[in-house]
Amino acid sequence: xxxxxxxxxxxxxxxxxxxxxxxxxxxxxxxxxxxxxxxxxxxxxxxxxxxxxxxxxxxxxxxxxxxxxxxxxxxxxxxxxxxxxxxxxxxxxxxxxxxxxxxxxxxxxxxxxxxxxxxxxxxxxxxxxxxxxxxxxxxxxxxxxxxxxxxxxxxxxxxxxxxxxxxxxxxxxxxxxxxxxxxxxxxxxxxxxxxxxxxxxxxxxxxxxxxxxxxxxxxxxxxxxxxxxxxxxxxxxxxxxxxxxxxxxxxxxxxxxxxxxxxxxxxxxxxxxxxxxxxxxxxxxxxxxxxxxx
Amino acid sequence: xxxxxxxxxxxxxxxxxxxxxxxxxxxxxxxxxxxxxxxxxxxxxxxxxxxxxxxxxxxxxxxxxxxxxxxxxxxxxxxxxxxxxxxxxxxxxxxxxxxxxxxxxxxxxxxxxxxxxxxxxxxxxxxxxxxxxxxxxxxxxxxxxxxxxxxxxxxxxxxxxxxxxxxxxxxxxxxxxxxxxxxxxxxxxxxxxxxxxxxxxxxxxxxxxxxxxxxxxxxxxxxxxxxxxxxxxxxxxxxxxxxxxxxxxxxxxxxxxxxxxxxxxxxxxxxxxxxxxxxxxxxxxxxxxxxxxxxxxxxxxxxxxxxxxxxxxxxxxxxxxxxxxxxxxxxxxxxxxxxxxxxxxxxxxxxxxxxxxxxxxxxxxxxxxxxxxxxxxxxxxxxxxxxxxxxxxxxxxxxxxxxxxxxx
Numbered sequence: 001x002x003x004x005x006x007x008x009x010x011x012x013x014x015x016x017x018x019x020x021x022x023x024x025x026x027x028x029x030x031x032x033x034x035x036x037x038x039x040x041x042x043x044x045x046x047x048x049x050x051x052x053x054x055x056x057x058x059x060x061x062x063x064x065x066x067x068x069x070x071x072x073x074x075x076x077x078x079x080x081x082x083x084x085x086x087x088x089x090x091x092x093x094x095x096x097x098x099x100x101x102x103x104x105x106x107x108x109x110x111x112x113x114x115x116x117x118x119x120x121x122x123x124x125x126x127x128x129x130x131x132x133x134x135x136x137x138x139x140x141x142x143x144x145x146x147x148x149x150x151x152x153x154x155x156x157x158x159x160x161x162x163x164x165x166x167x168x169x170x171x172x173x174x175x176x177x178x179x180x181x182x183x184x185x186x187x188x189x190x191x192x193x194x195x196x197x198x199x200x201x202x203x204x205x206x207x208x209x210x211x212x213x214x215x216x217x218x219x220x221x222x223x224x225x226x227x228x229x230x231x232x233x234x235x236x237x238x239x240x241x242x243x244x245x246x247x248x249x250x251x252x253x254x255x256x257x258x259x260x261x262x263x264x265x266x267x268x269x270x271x272x273x274x275x276x277x278x279x280x281x282x283x284x285x286x287x288x289x290x291x292x293x294x
Numbered sequence: 295x296x297x298x299x300x301x302x303x304x305x306x307x308x309x310x311x312x313x314x315x316x317x318x319x320x321x322x323x324x325x326x327x328x329x330x331x332x333x334x335x336x337x338x339x340x341x342x343x344x345x346x347x348x349x350x351x352x353x354x355x356x357x358x359x360x361x362x363x364x365x366x367x368x369x370x371x372x373x374x375x376x377x378x379x380x381x382x383x384x385x386x387x388x389x390x391x392x393x394x395x396x397x398x399x400x401x402x403x404x405x406x407x408x409x410x411x412x413x414x415x416x417x418x419x420x421x422x423x424x425x426x427x428x429x430x431x432x433x434x435x436x437x438x439x440x441x442x443x444x445x446x447x448x449x450x451x452x453x454x455x456x457x458x459x460x461x462x463x464x465x466x467x468x469x470x471x472x473x474x475x476x477x478x479x480x481x482x483x484x485x486x487x488x489x490x491x492x493x494x495x496x497x498x499x500x501x502x503x504x505x506x507x508x509x510x511x512x513x514x515x516x517x518x519x520x521x522x523x524x525x526x527x528x529x530x531x532x533x534x535x536x537x538x539x540x541x542x543x544x545x546x547x548x549x550x551x552x553x554x555x556x557x558x559x560x561x562x563x564x565x566x567x568x569x570x571x572x573x574x575x576x577x578x579x580x581x582x583x584x585x586x587x588x589x590x591x592x593x594x595x596x597x598x599x600x601x602x603x604x605x606x607x608x609x610x611x612x613x614x615x616x617x618x619x620x621x622x623x624x625x626x627x628x629x630x631x632x633x634x635x636x637x638x639x640x641x642x643x644x645x646x647x648x649x650x651x652x653x654x655x656x657x658x659x660x661x662x663x664x665x666x667x668x669x670x671x672x673x674x675x676x677x678x679x680x681x682x683x684x685x686x687x688x689x690x691x692x693x694x695x696x697x698x699x700x701x702x
Binding site for chain 1: 341342475502507508509512513516539544545560564566
């Protein structure tokens with residue numbers, strides 16, 4: 001059986017690979033959406049923090065003898081703490097001014113981080129091995145799926161859904177959403193809004209760090225790995241609707257799949273297809289697929 | 295009596311000859327423009343290609359200047375470096391500024407073919423020596439050749455002939471290409487395809503991926519379903535590294551042989567021998583080939599804490615040979631230095647009996663290497679076995695093939 005000249009088996013394996021890439025998009029765009037939705041900051045340093053997460057895992061494993069699983073917990077904590085530091089010392093002075101200032105600041109942080117890592121590690125990149133428990137591949141009938149890729153999908157889905165649930169369905173999430181709508185009023189109820197905002201930023205960038213650790217064993221860990229990805233991720237956020245949590249998850253996964261299909265039918269366009277979708281969505285629904293029109 | 299006359303005559307002849315030689319080597323109109331010999335280098339110092347050349351390449355040029363004593367006949371040698379950020383327009387405008395305002399006498403072009411083609415045009419216009427080292431495109435000495443360009447280390451034709459021909463001869467008859475979708479990747483694929491067909495092989499297909507693609511797994515599945523024996527990687531740097539990583543992860547390495555068409559030792563260092571063992575590649579130079587290469591590499595290692603790539607060795611060699619040419623003729627005039635360079639054989643740690651042809655191609659032997667297994671590797675950076683030496687005359691574009699007007 002064939003679909004537009006491509007055998008069904010090949011098609012299914014490409015869809016599955018698209019889903020794997022989509023998991024990374026979902027996790028990264030989710031962090032951006034959380035930060036934008038609750039802080040109104042366009043966090044351009046997201047890619048650099050993703051890179052930092054990957055390097056933290058690499059350094060932890062190679063220099064401190066820790067294993068992958070420890071780093072999966074530790075690296076997001078490190079990146080999150082770093083994010084809190086950024087928020088406390090720099091970002092918080094920019095909430096009252098135009099979005100552009102936050103964007104410029106975070107872009108500057110990206111350049112700094114990339115420069116520092118480049119001067120220590122060079123650009124050729126580092127390799128982190130797939131953890132023992134996840135090496136090997138499983139025969140799915142239509143393809144051999146490396147176990148690690150399956151783990152990536154699983155881990156990112158769990159993290160994404162937990163985040164969505166926390167923000168949309170729990171009391172803590174309700175505080176967060178209320179705090180961004182009307183900080184003064186929420187503070188009057190005795191909620192420490194500035195602390196909440198700081199922690200939210202920390203959590204958002206910790207997601208980037210987590211994605212970095214997940215990516216480290218399958219792609220080349222280099223100081224530039226974040227900048228290659230961040231533009232696509234921003235497009236995902238725009239398509240999903242700025243600030244929409246569920247939107248960013250669904251769009252991330254869907255675009256991964258669309259990109260995977262493009263790689264089969266017209267590989268030259270595979271890095272562009274996301275932006276073509278973005279243009280179409282912006283023309284038809286300027287607020288994004290899941291965004292609310294204001 | 296007879297003997298005395300003979301001796302006197304002989305002395306006289308020696309004397310006159312010495313006087314002539316001295317006269318030739320220091321011509322009356324000898325001149326060094328601006329009273330300094332100024333070398334400029336424009337390369338990628340911060341982007342994807344900055345490890346294979348970059349600051350290491352600049353350090354290699356500084357080593358050459360230091361070995362020359364920092365001056366020639368009392369005229370100081372100066373060196374300046376700039377980053378072109380892989381943008382040809384920046385490379386060209388920087389080159390123009392340096393020739394016009396900084397008095398740069400010779401320009402070394404680092405990595406990136408687009409940038410080098412742009413700089414070659416400026417150098418030709420200003421009649422200054424341009425030595426392209428890091429860039430691969432064979433156009434520099436073919437369609438776009440110039441009397442002021444020297445293409446020093448390697449080119450896409452030599453890479454294709456080295457790796458392509460050998461793999462086919464060893465039984466890799468059917469190929470599938472994974473190609474970076476821009477000028478460099480396409481010309482590498484085309485040149486290699488020609489070589490494969492000439493040797494009786496066939497190309498079953500190719501997939502073109504965008505430069506800096508985020509994921510290679512789906513391209514590799516397409517390659518796998520072609521059932522070809524050899525996967526030709528017509529890409530470089532980070533793309534090459536990610537392709538090999540994914541190939542290993544998806545088990546392609548057990549079914550297909552992988553041919554890296556442009557691989558540098560830095561790439562192997564990143565990927566590790568467990569992943570790359572058995573890979574064939576073509577390179578111009580390897581640090582552990584003989585005593586000369588090891589001696590120089592040791593000095594480089596002391597400064598940079600890593601072994602030099604072929605490009606960094608070529609940077610040293612090119613700067614040294616340029617300075618020797620200036621020293622021999624006592625001027626840094628572009629035309630005269632080019633004439634001197636083209637008539638002098640290059641014999642140093644980088645090349646044996648290398649010569650610069652009228653089209654600007656520096657012809658020297660290339661080497662087909664195979665990556666060692668982890669068990670064969672005795673020390674850090676002990677990565678390659680030299681499998682075959684490809685004589686320069688066979689490696690590069692021949693006179694019959696060239697489109698360069700200066701070499702017809």
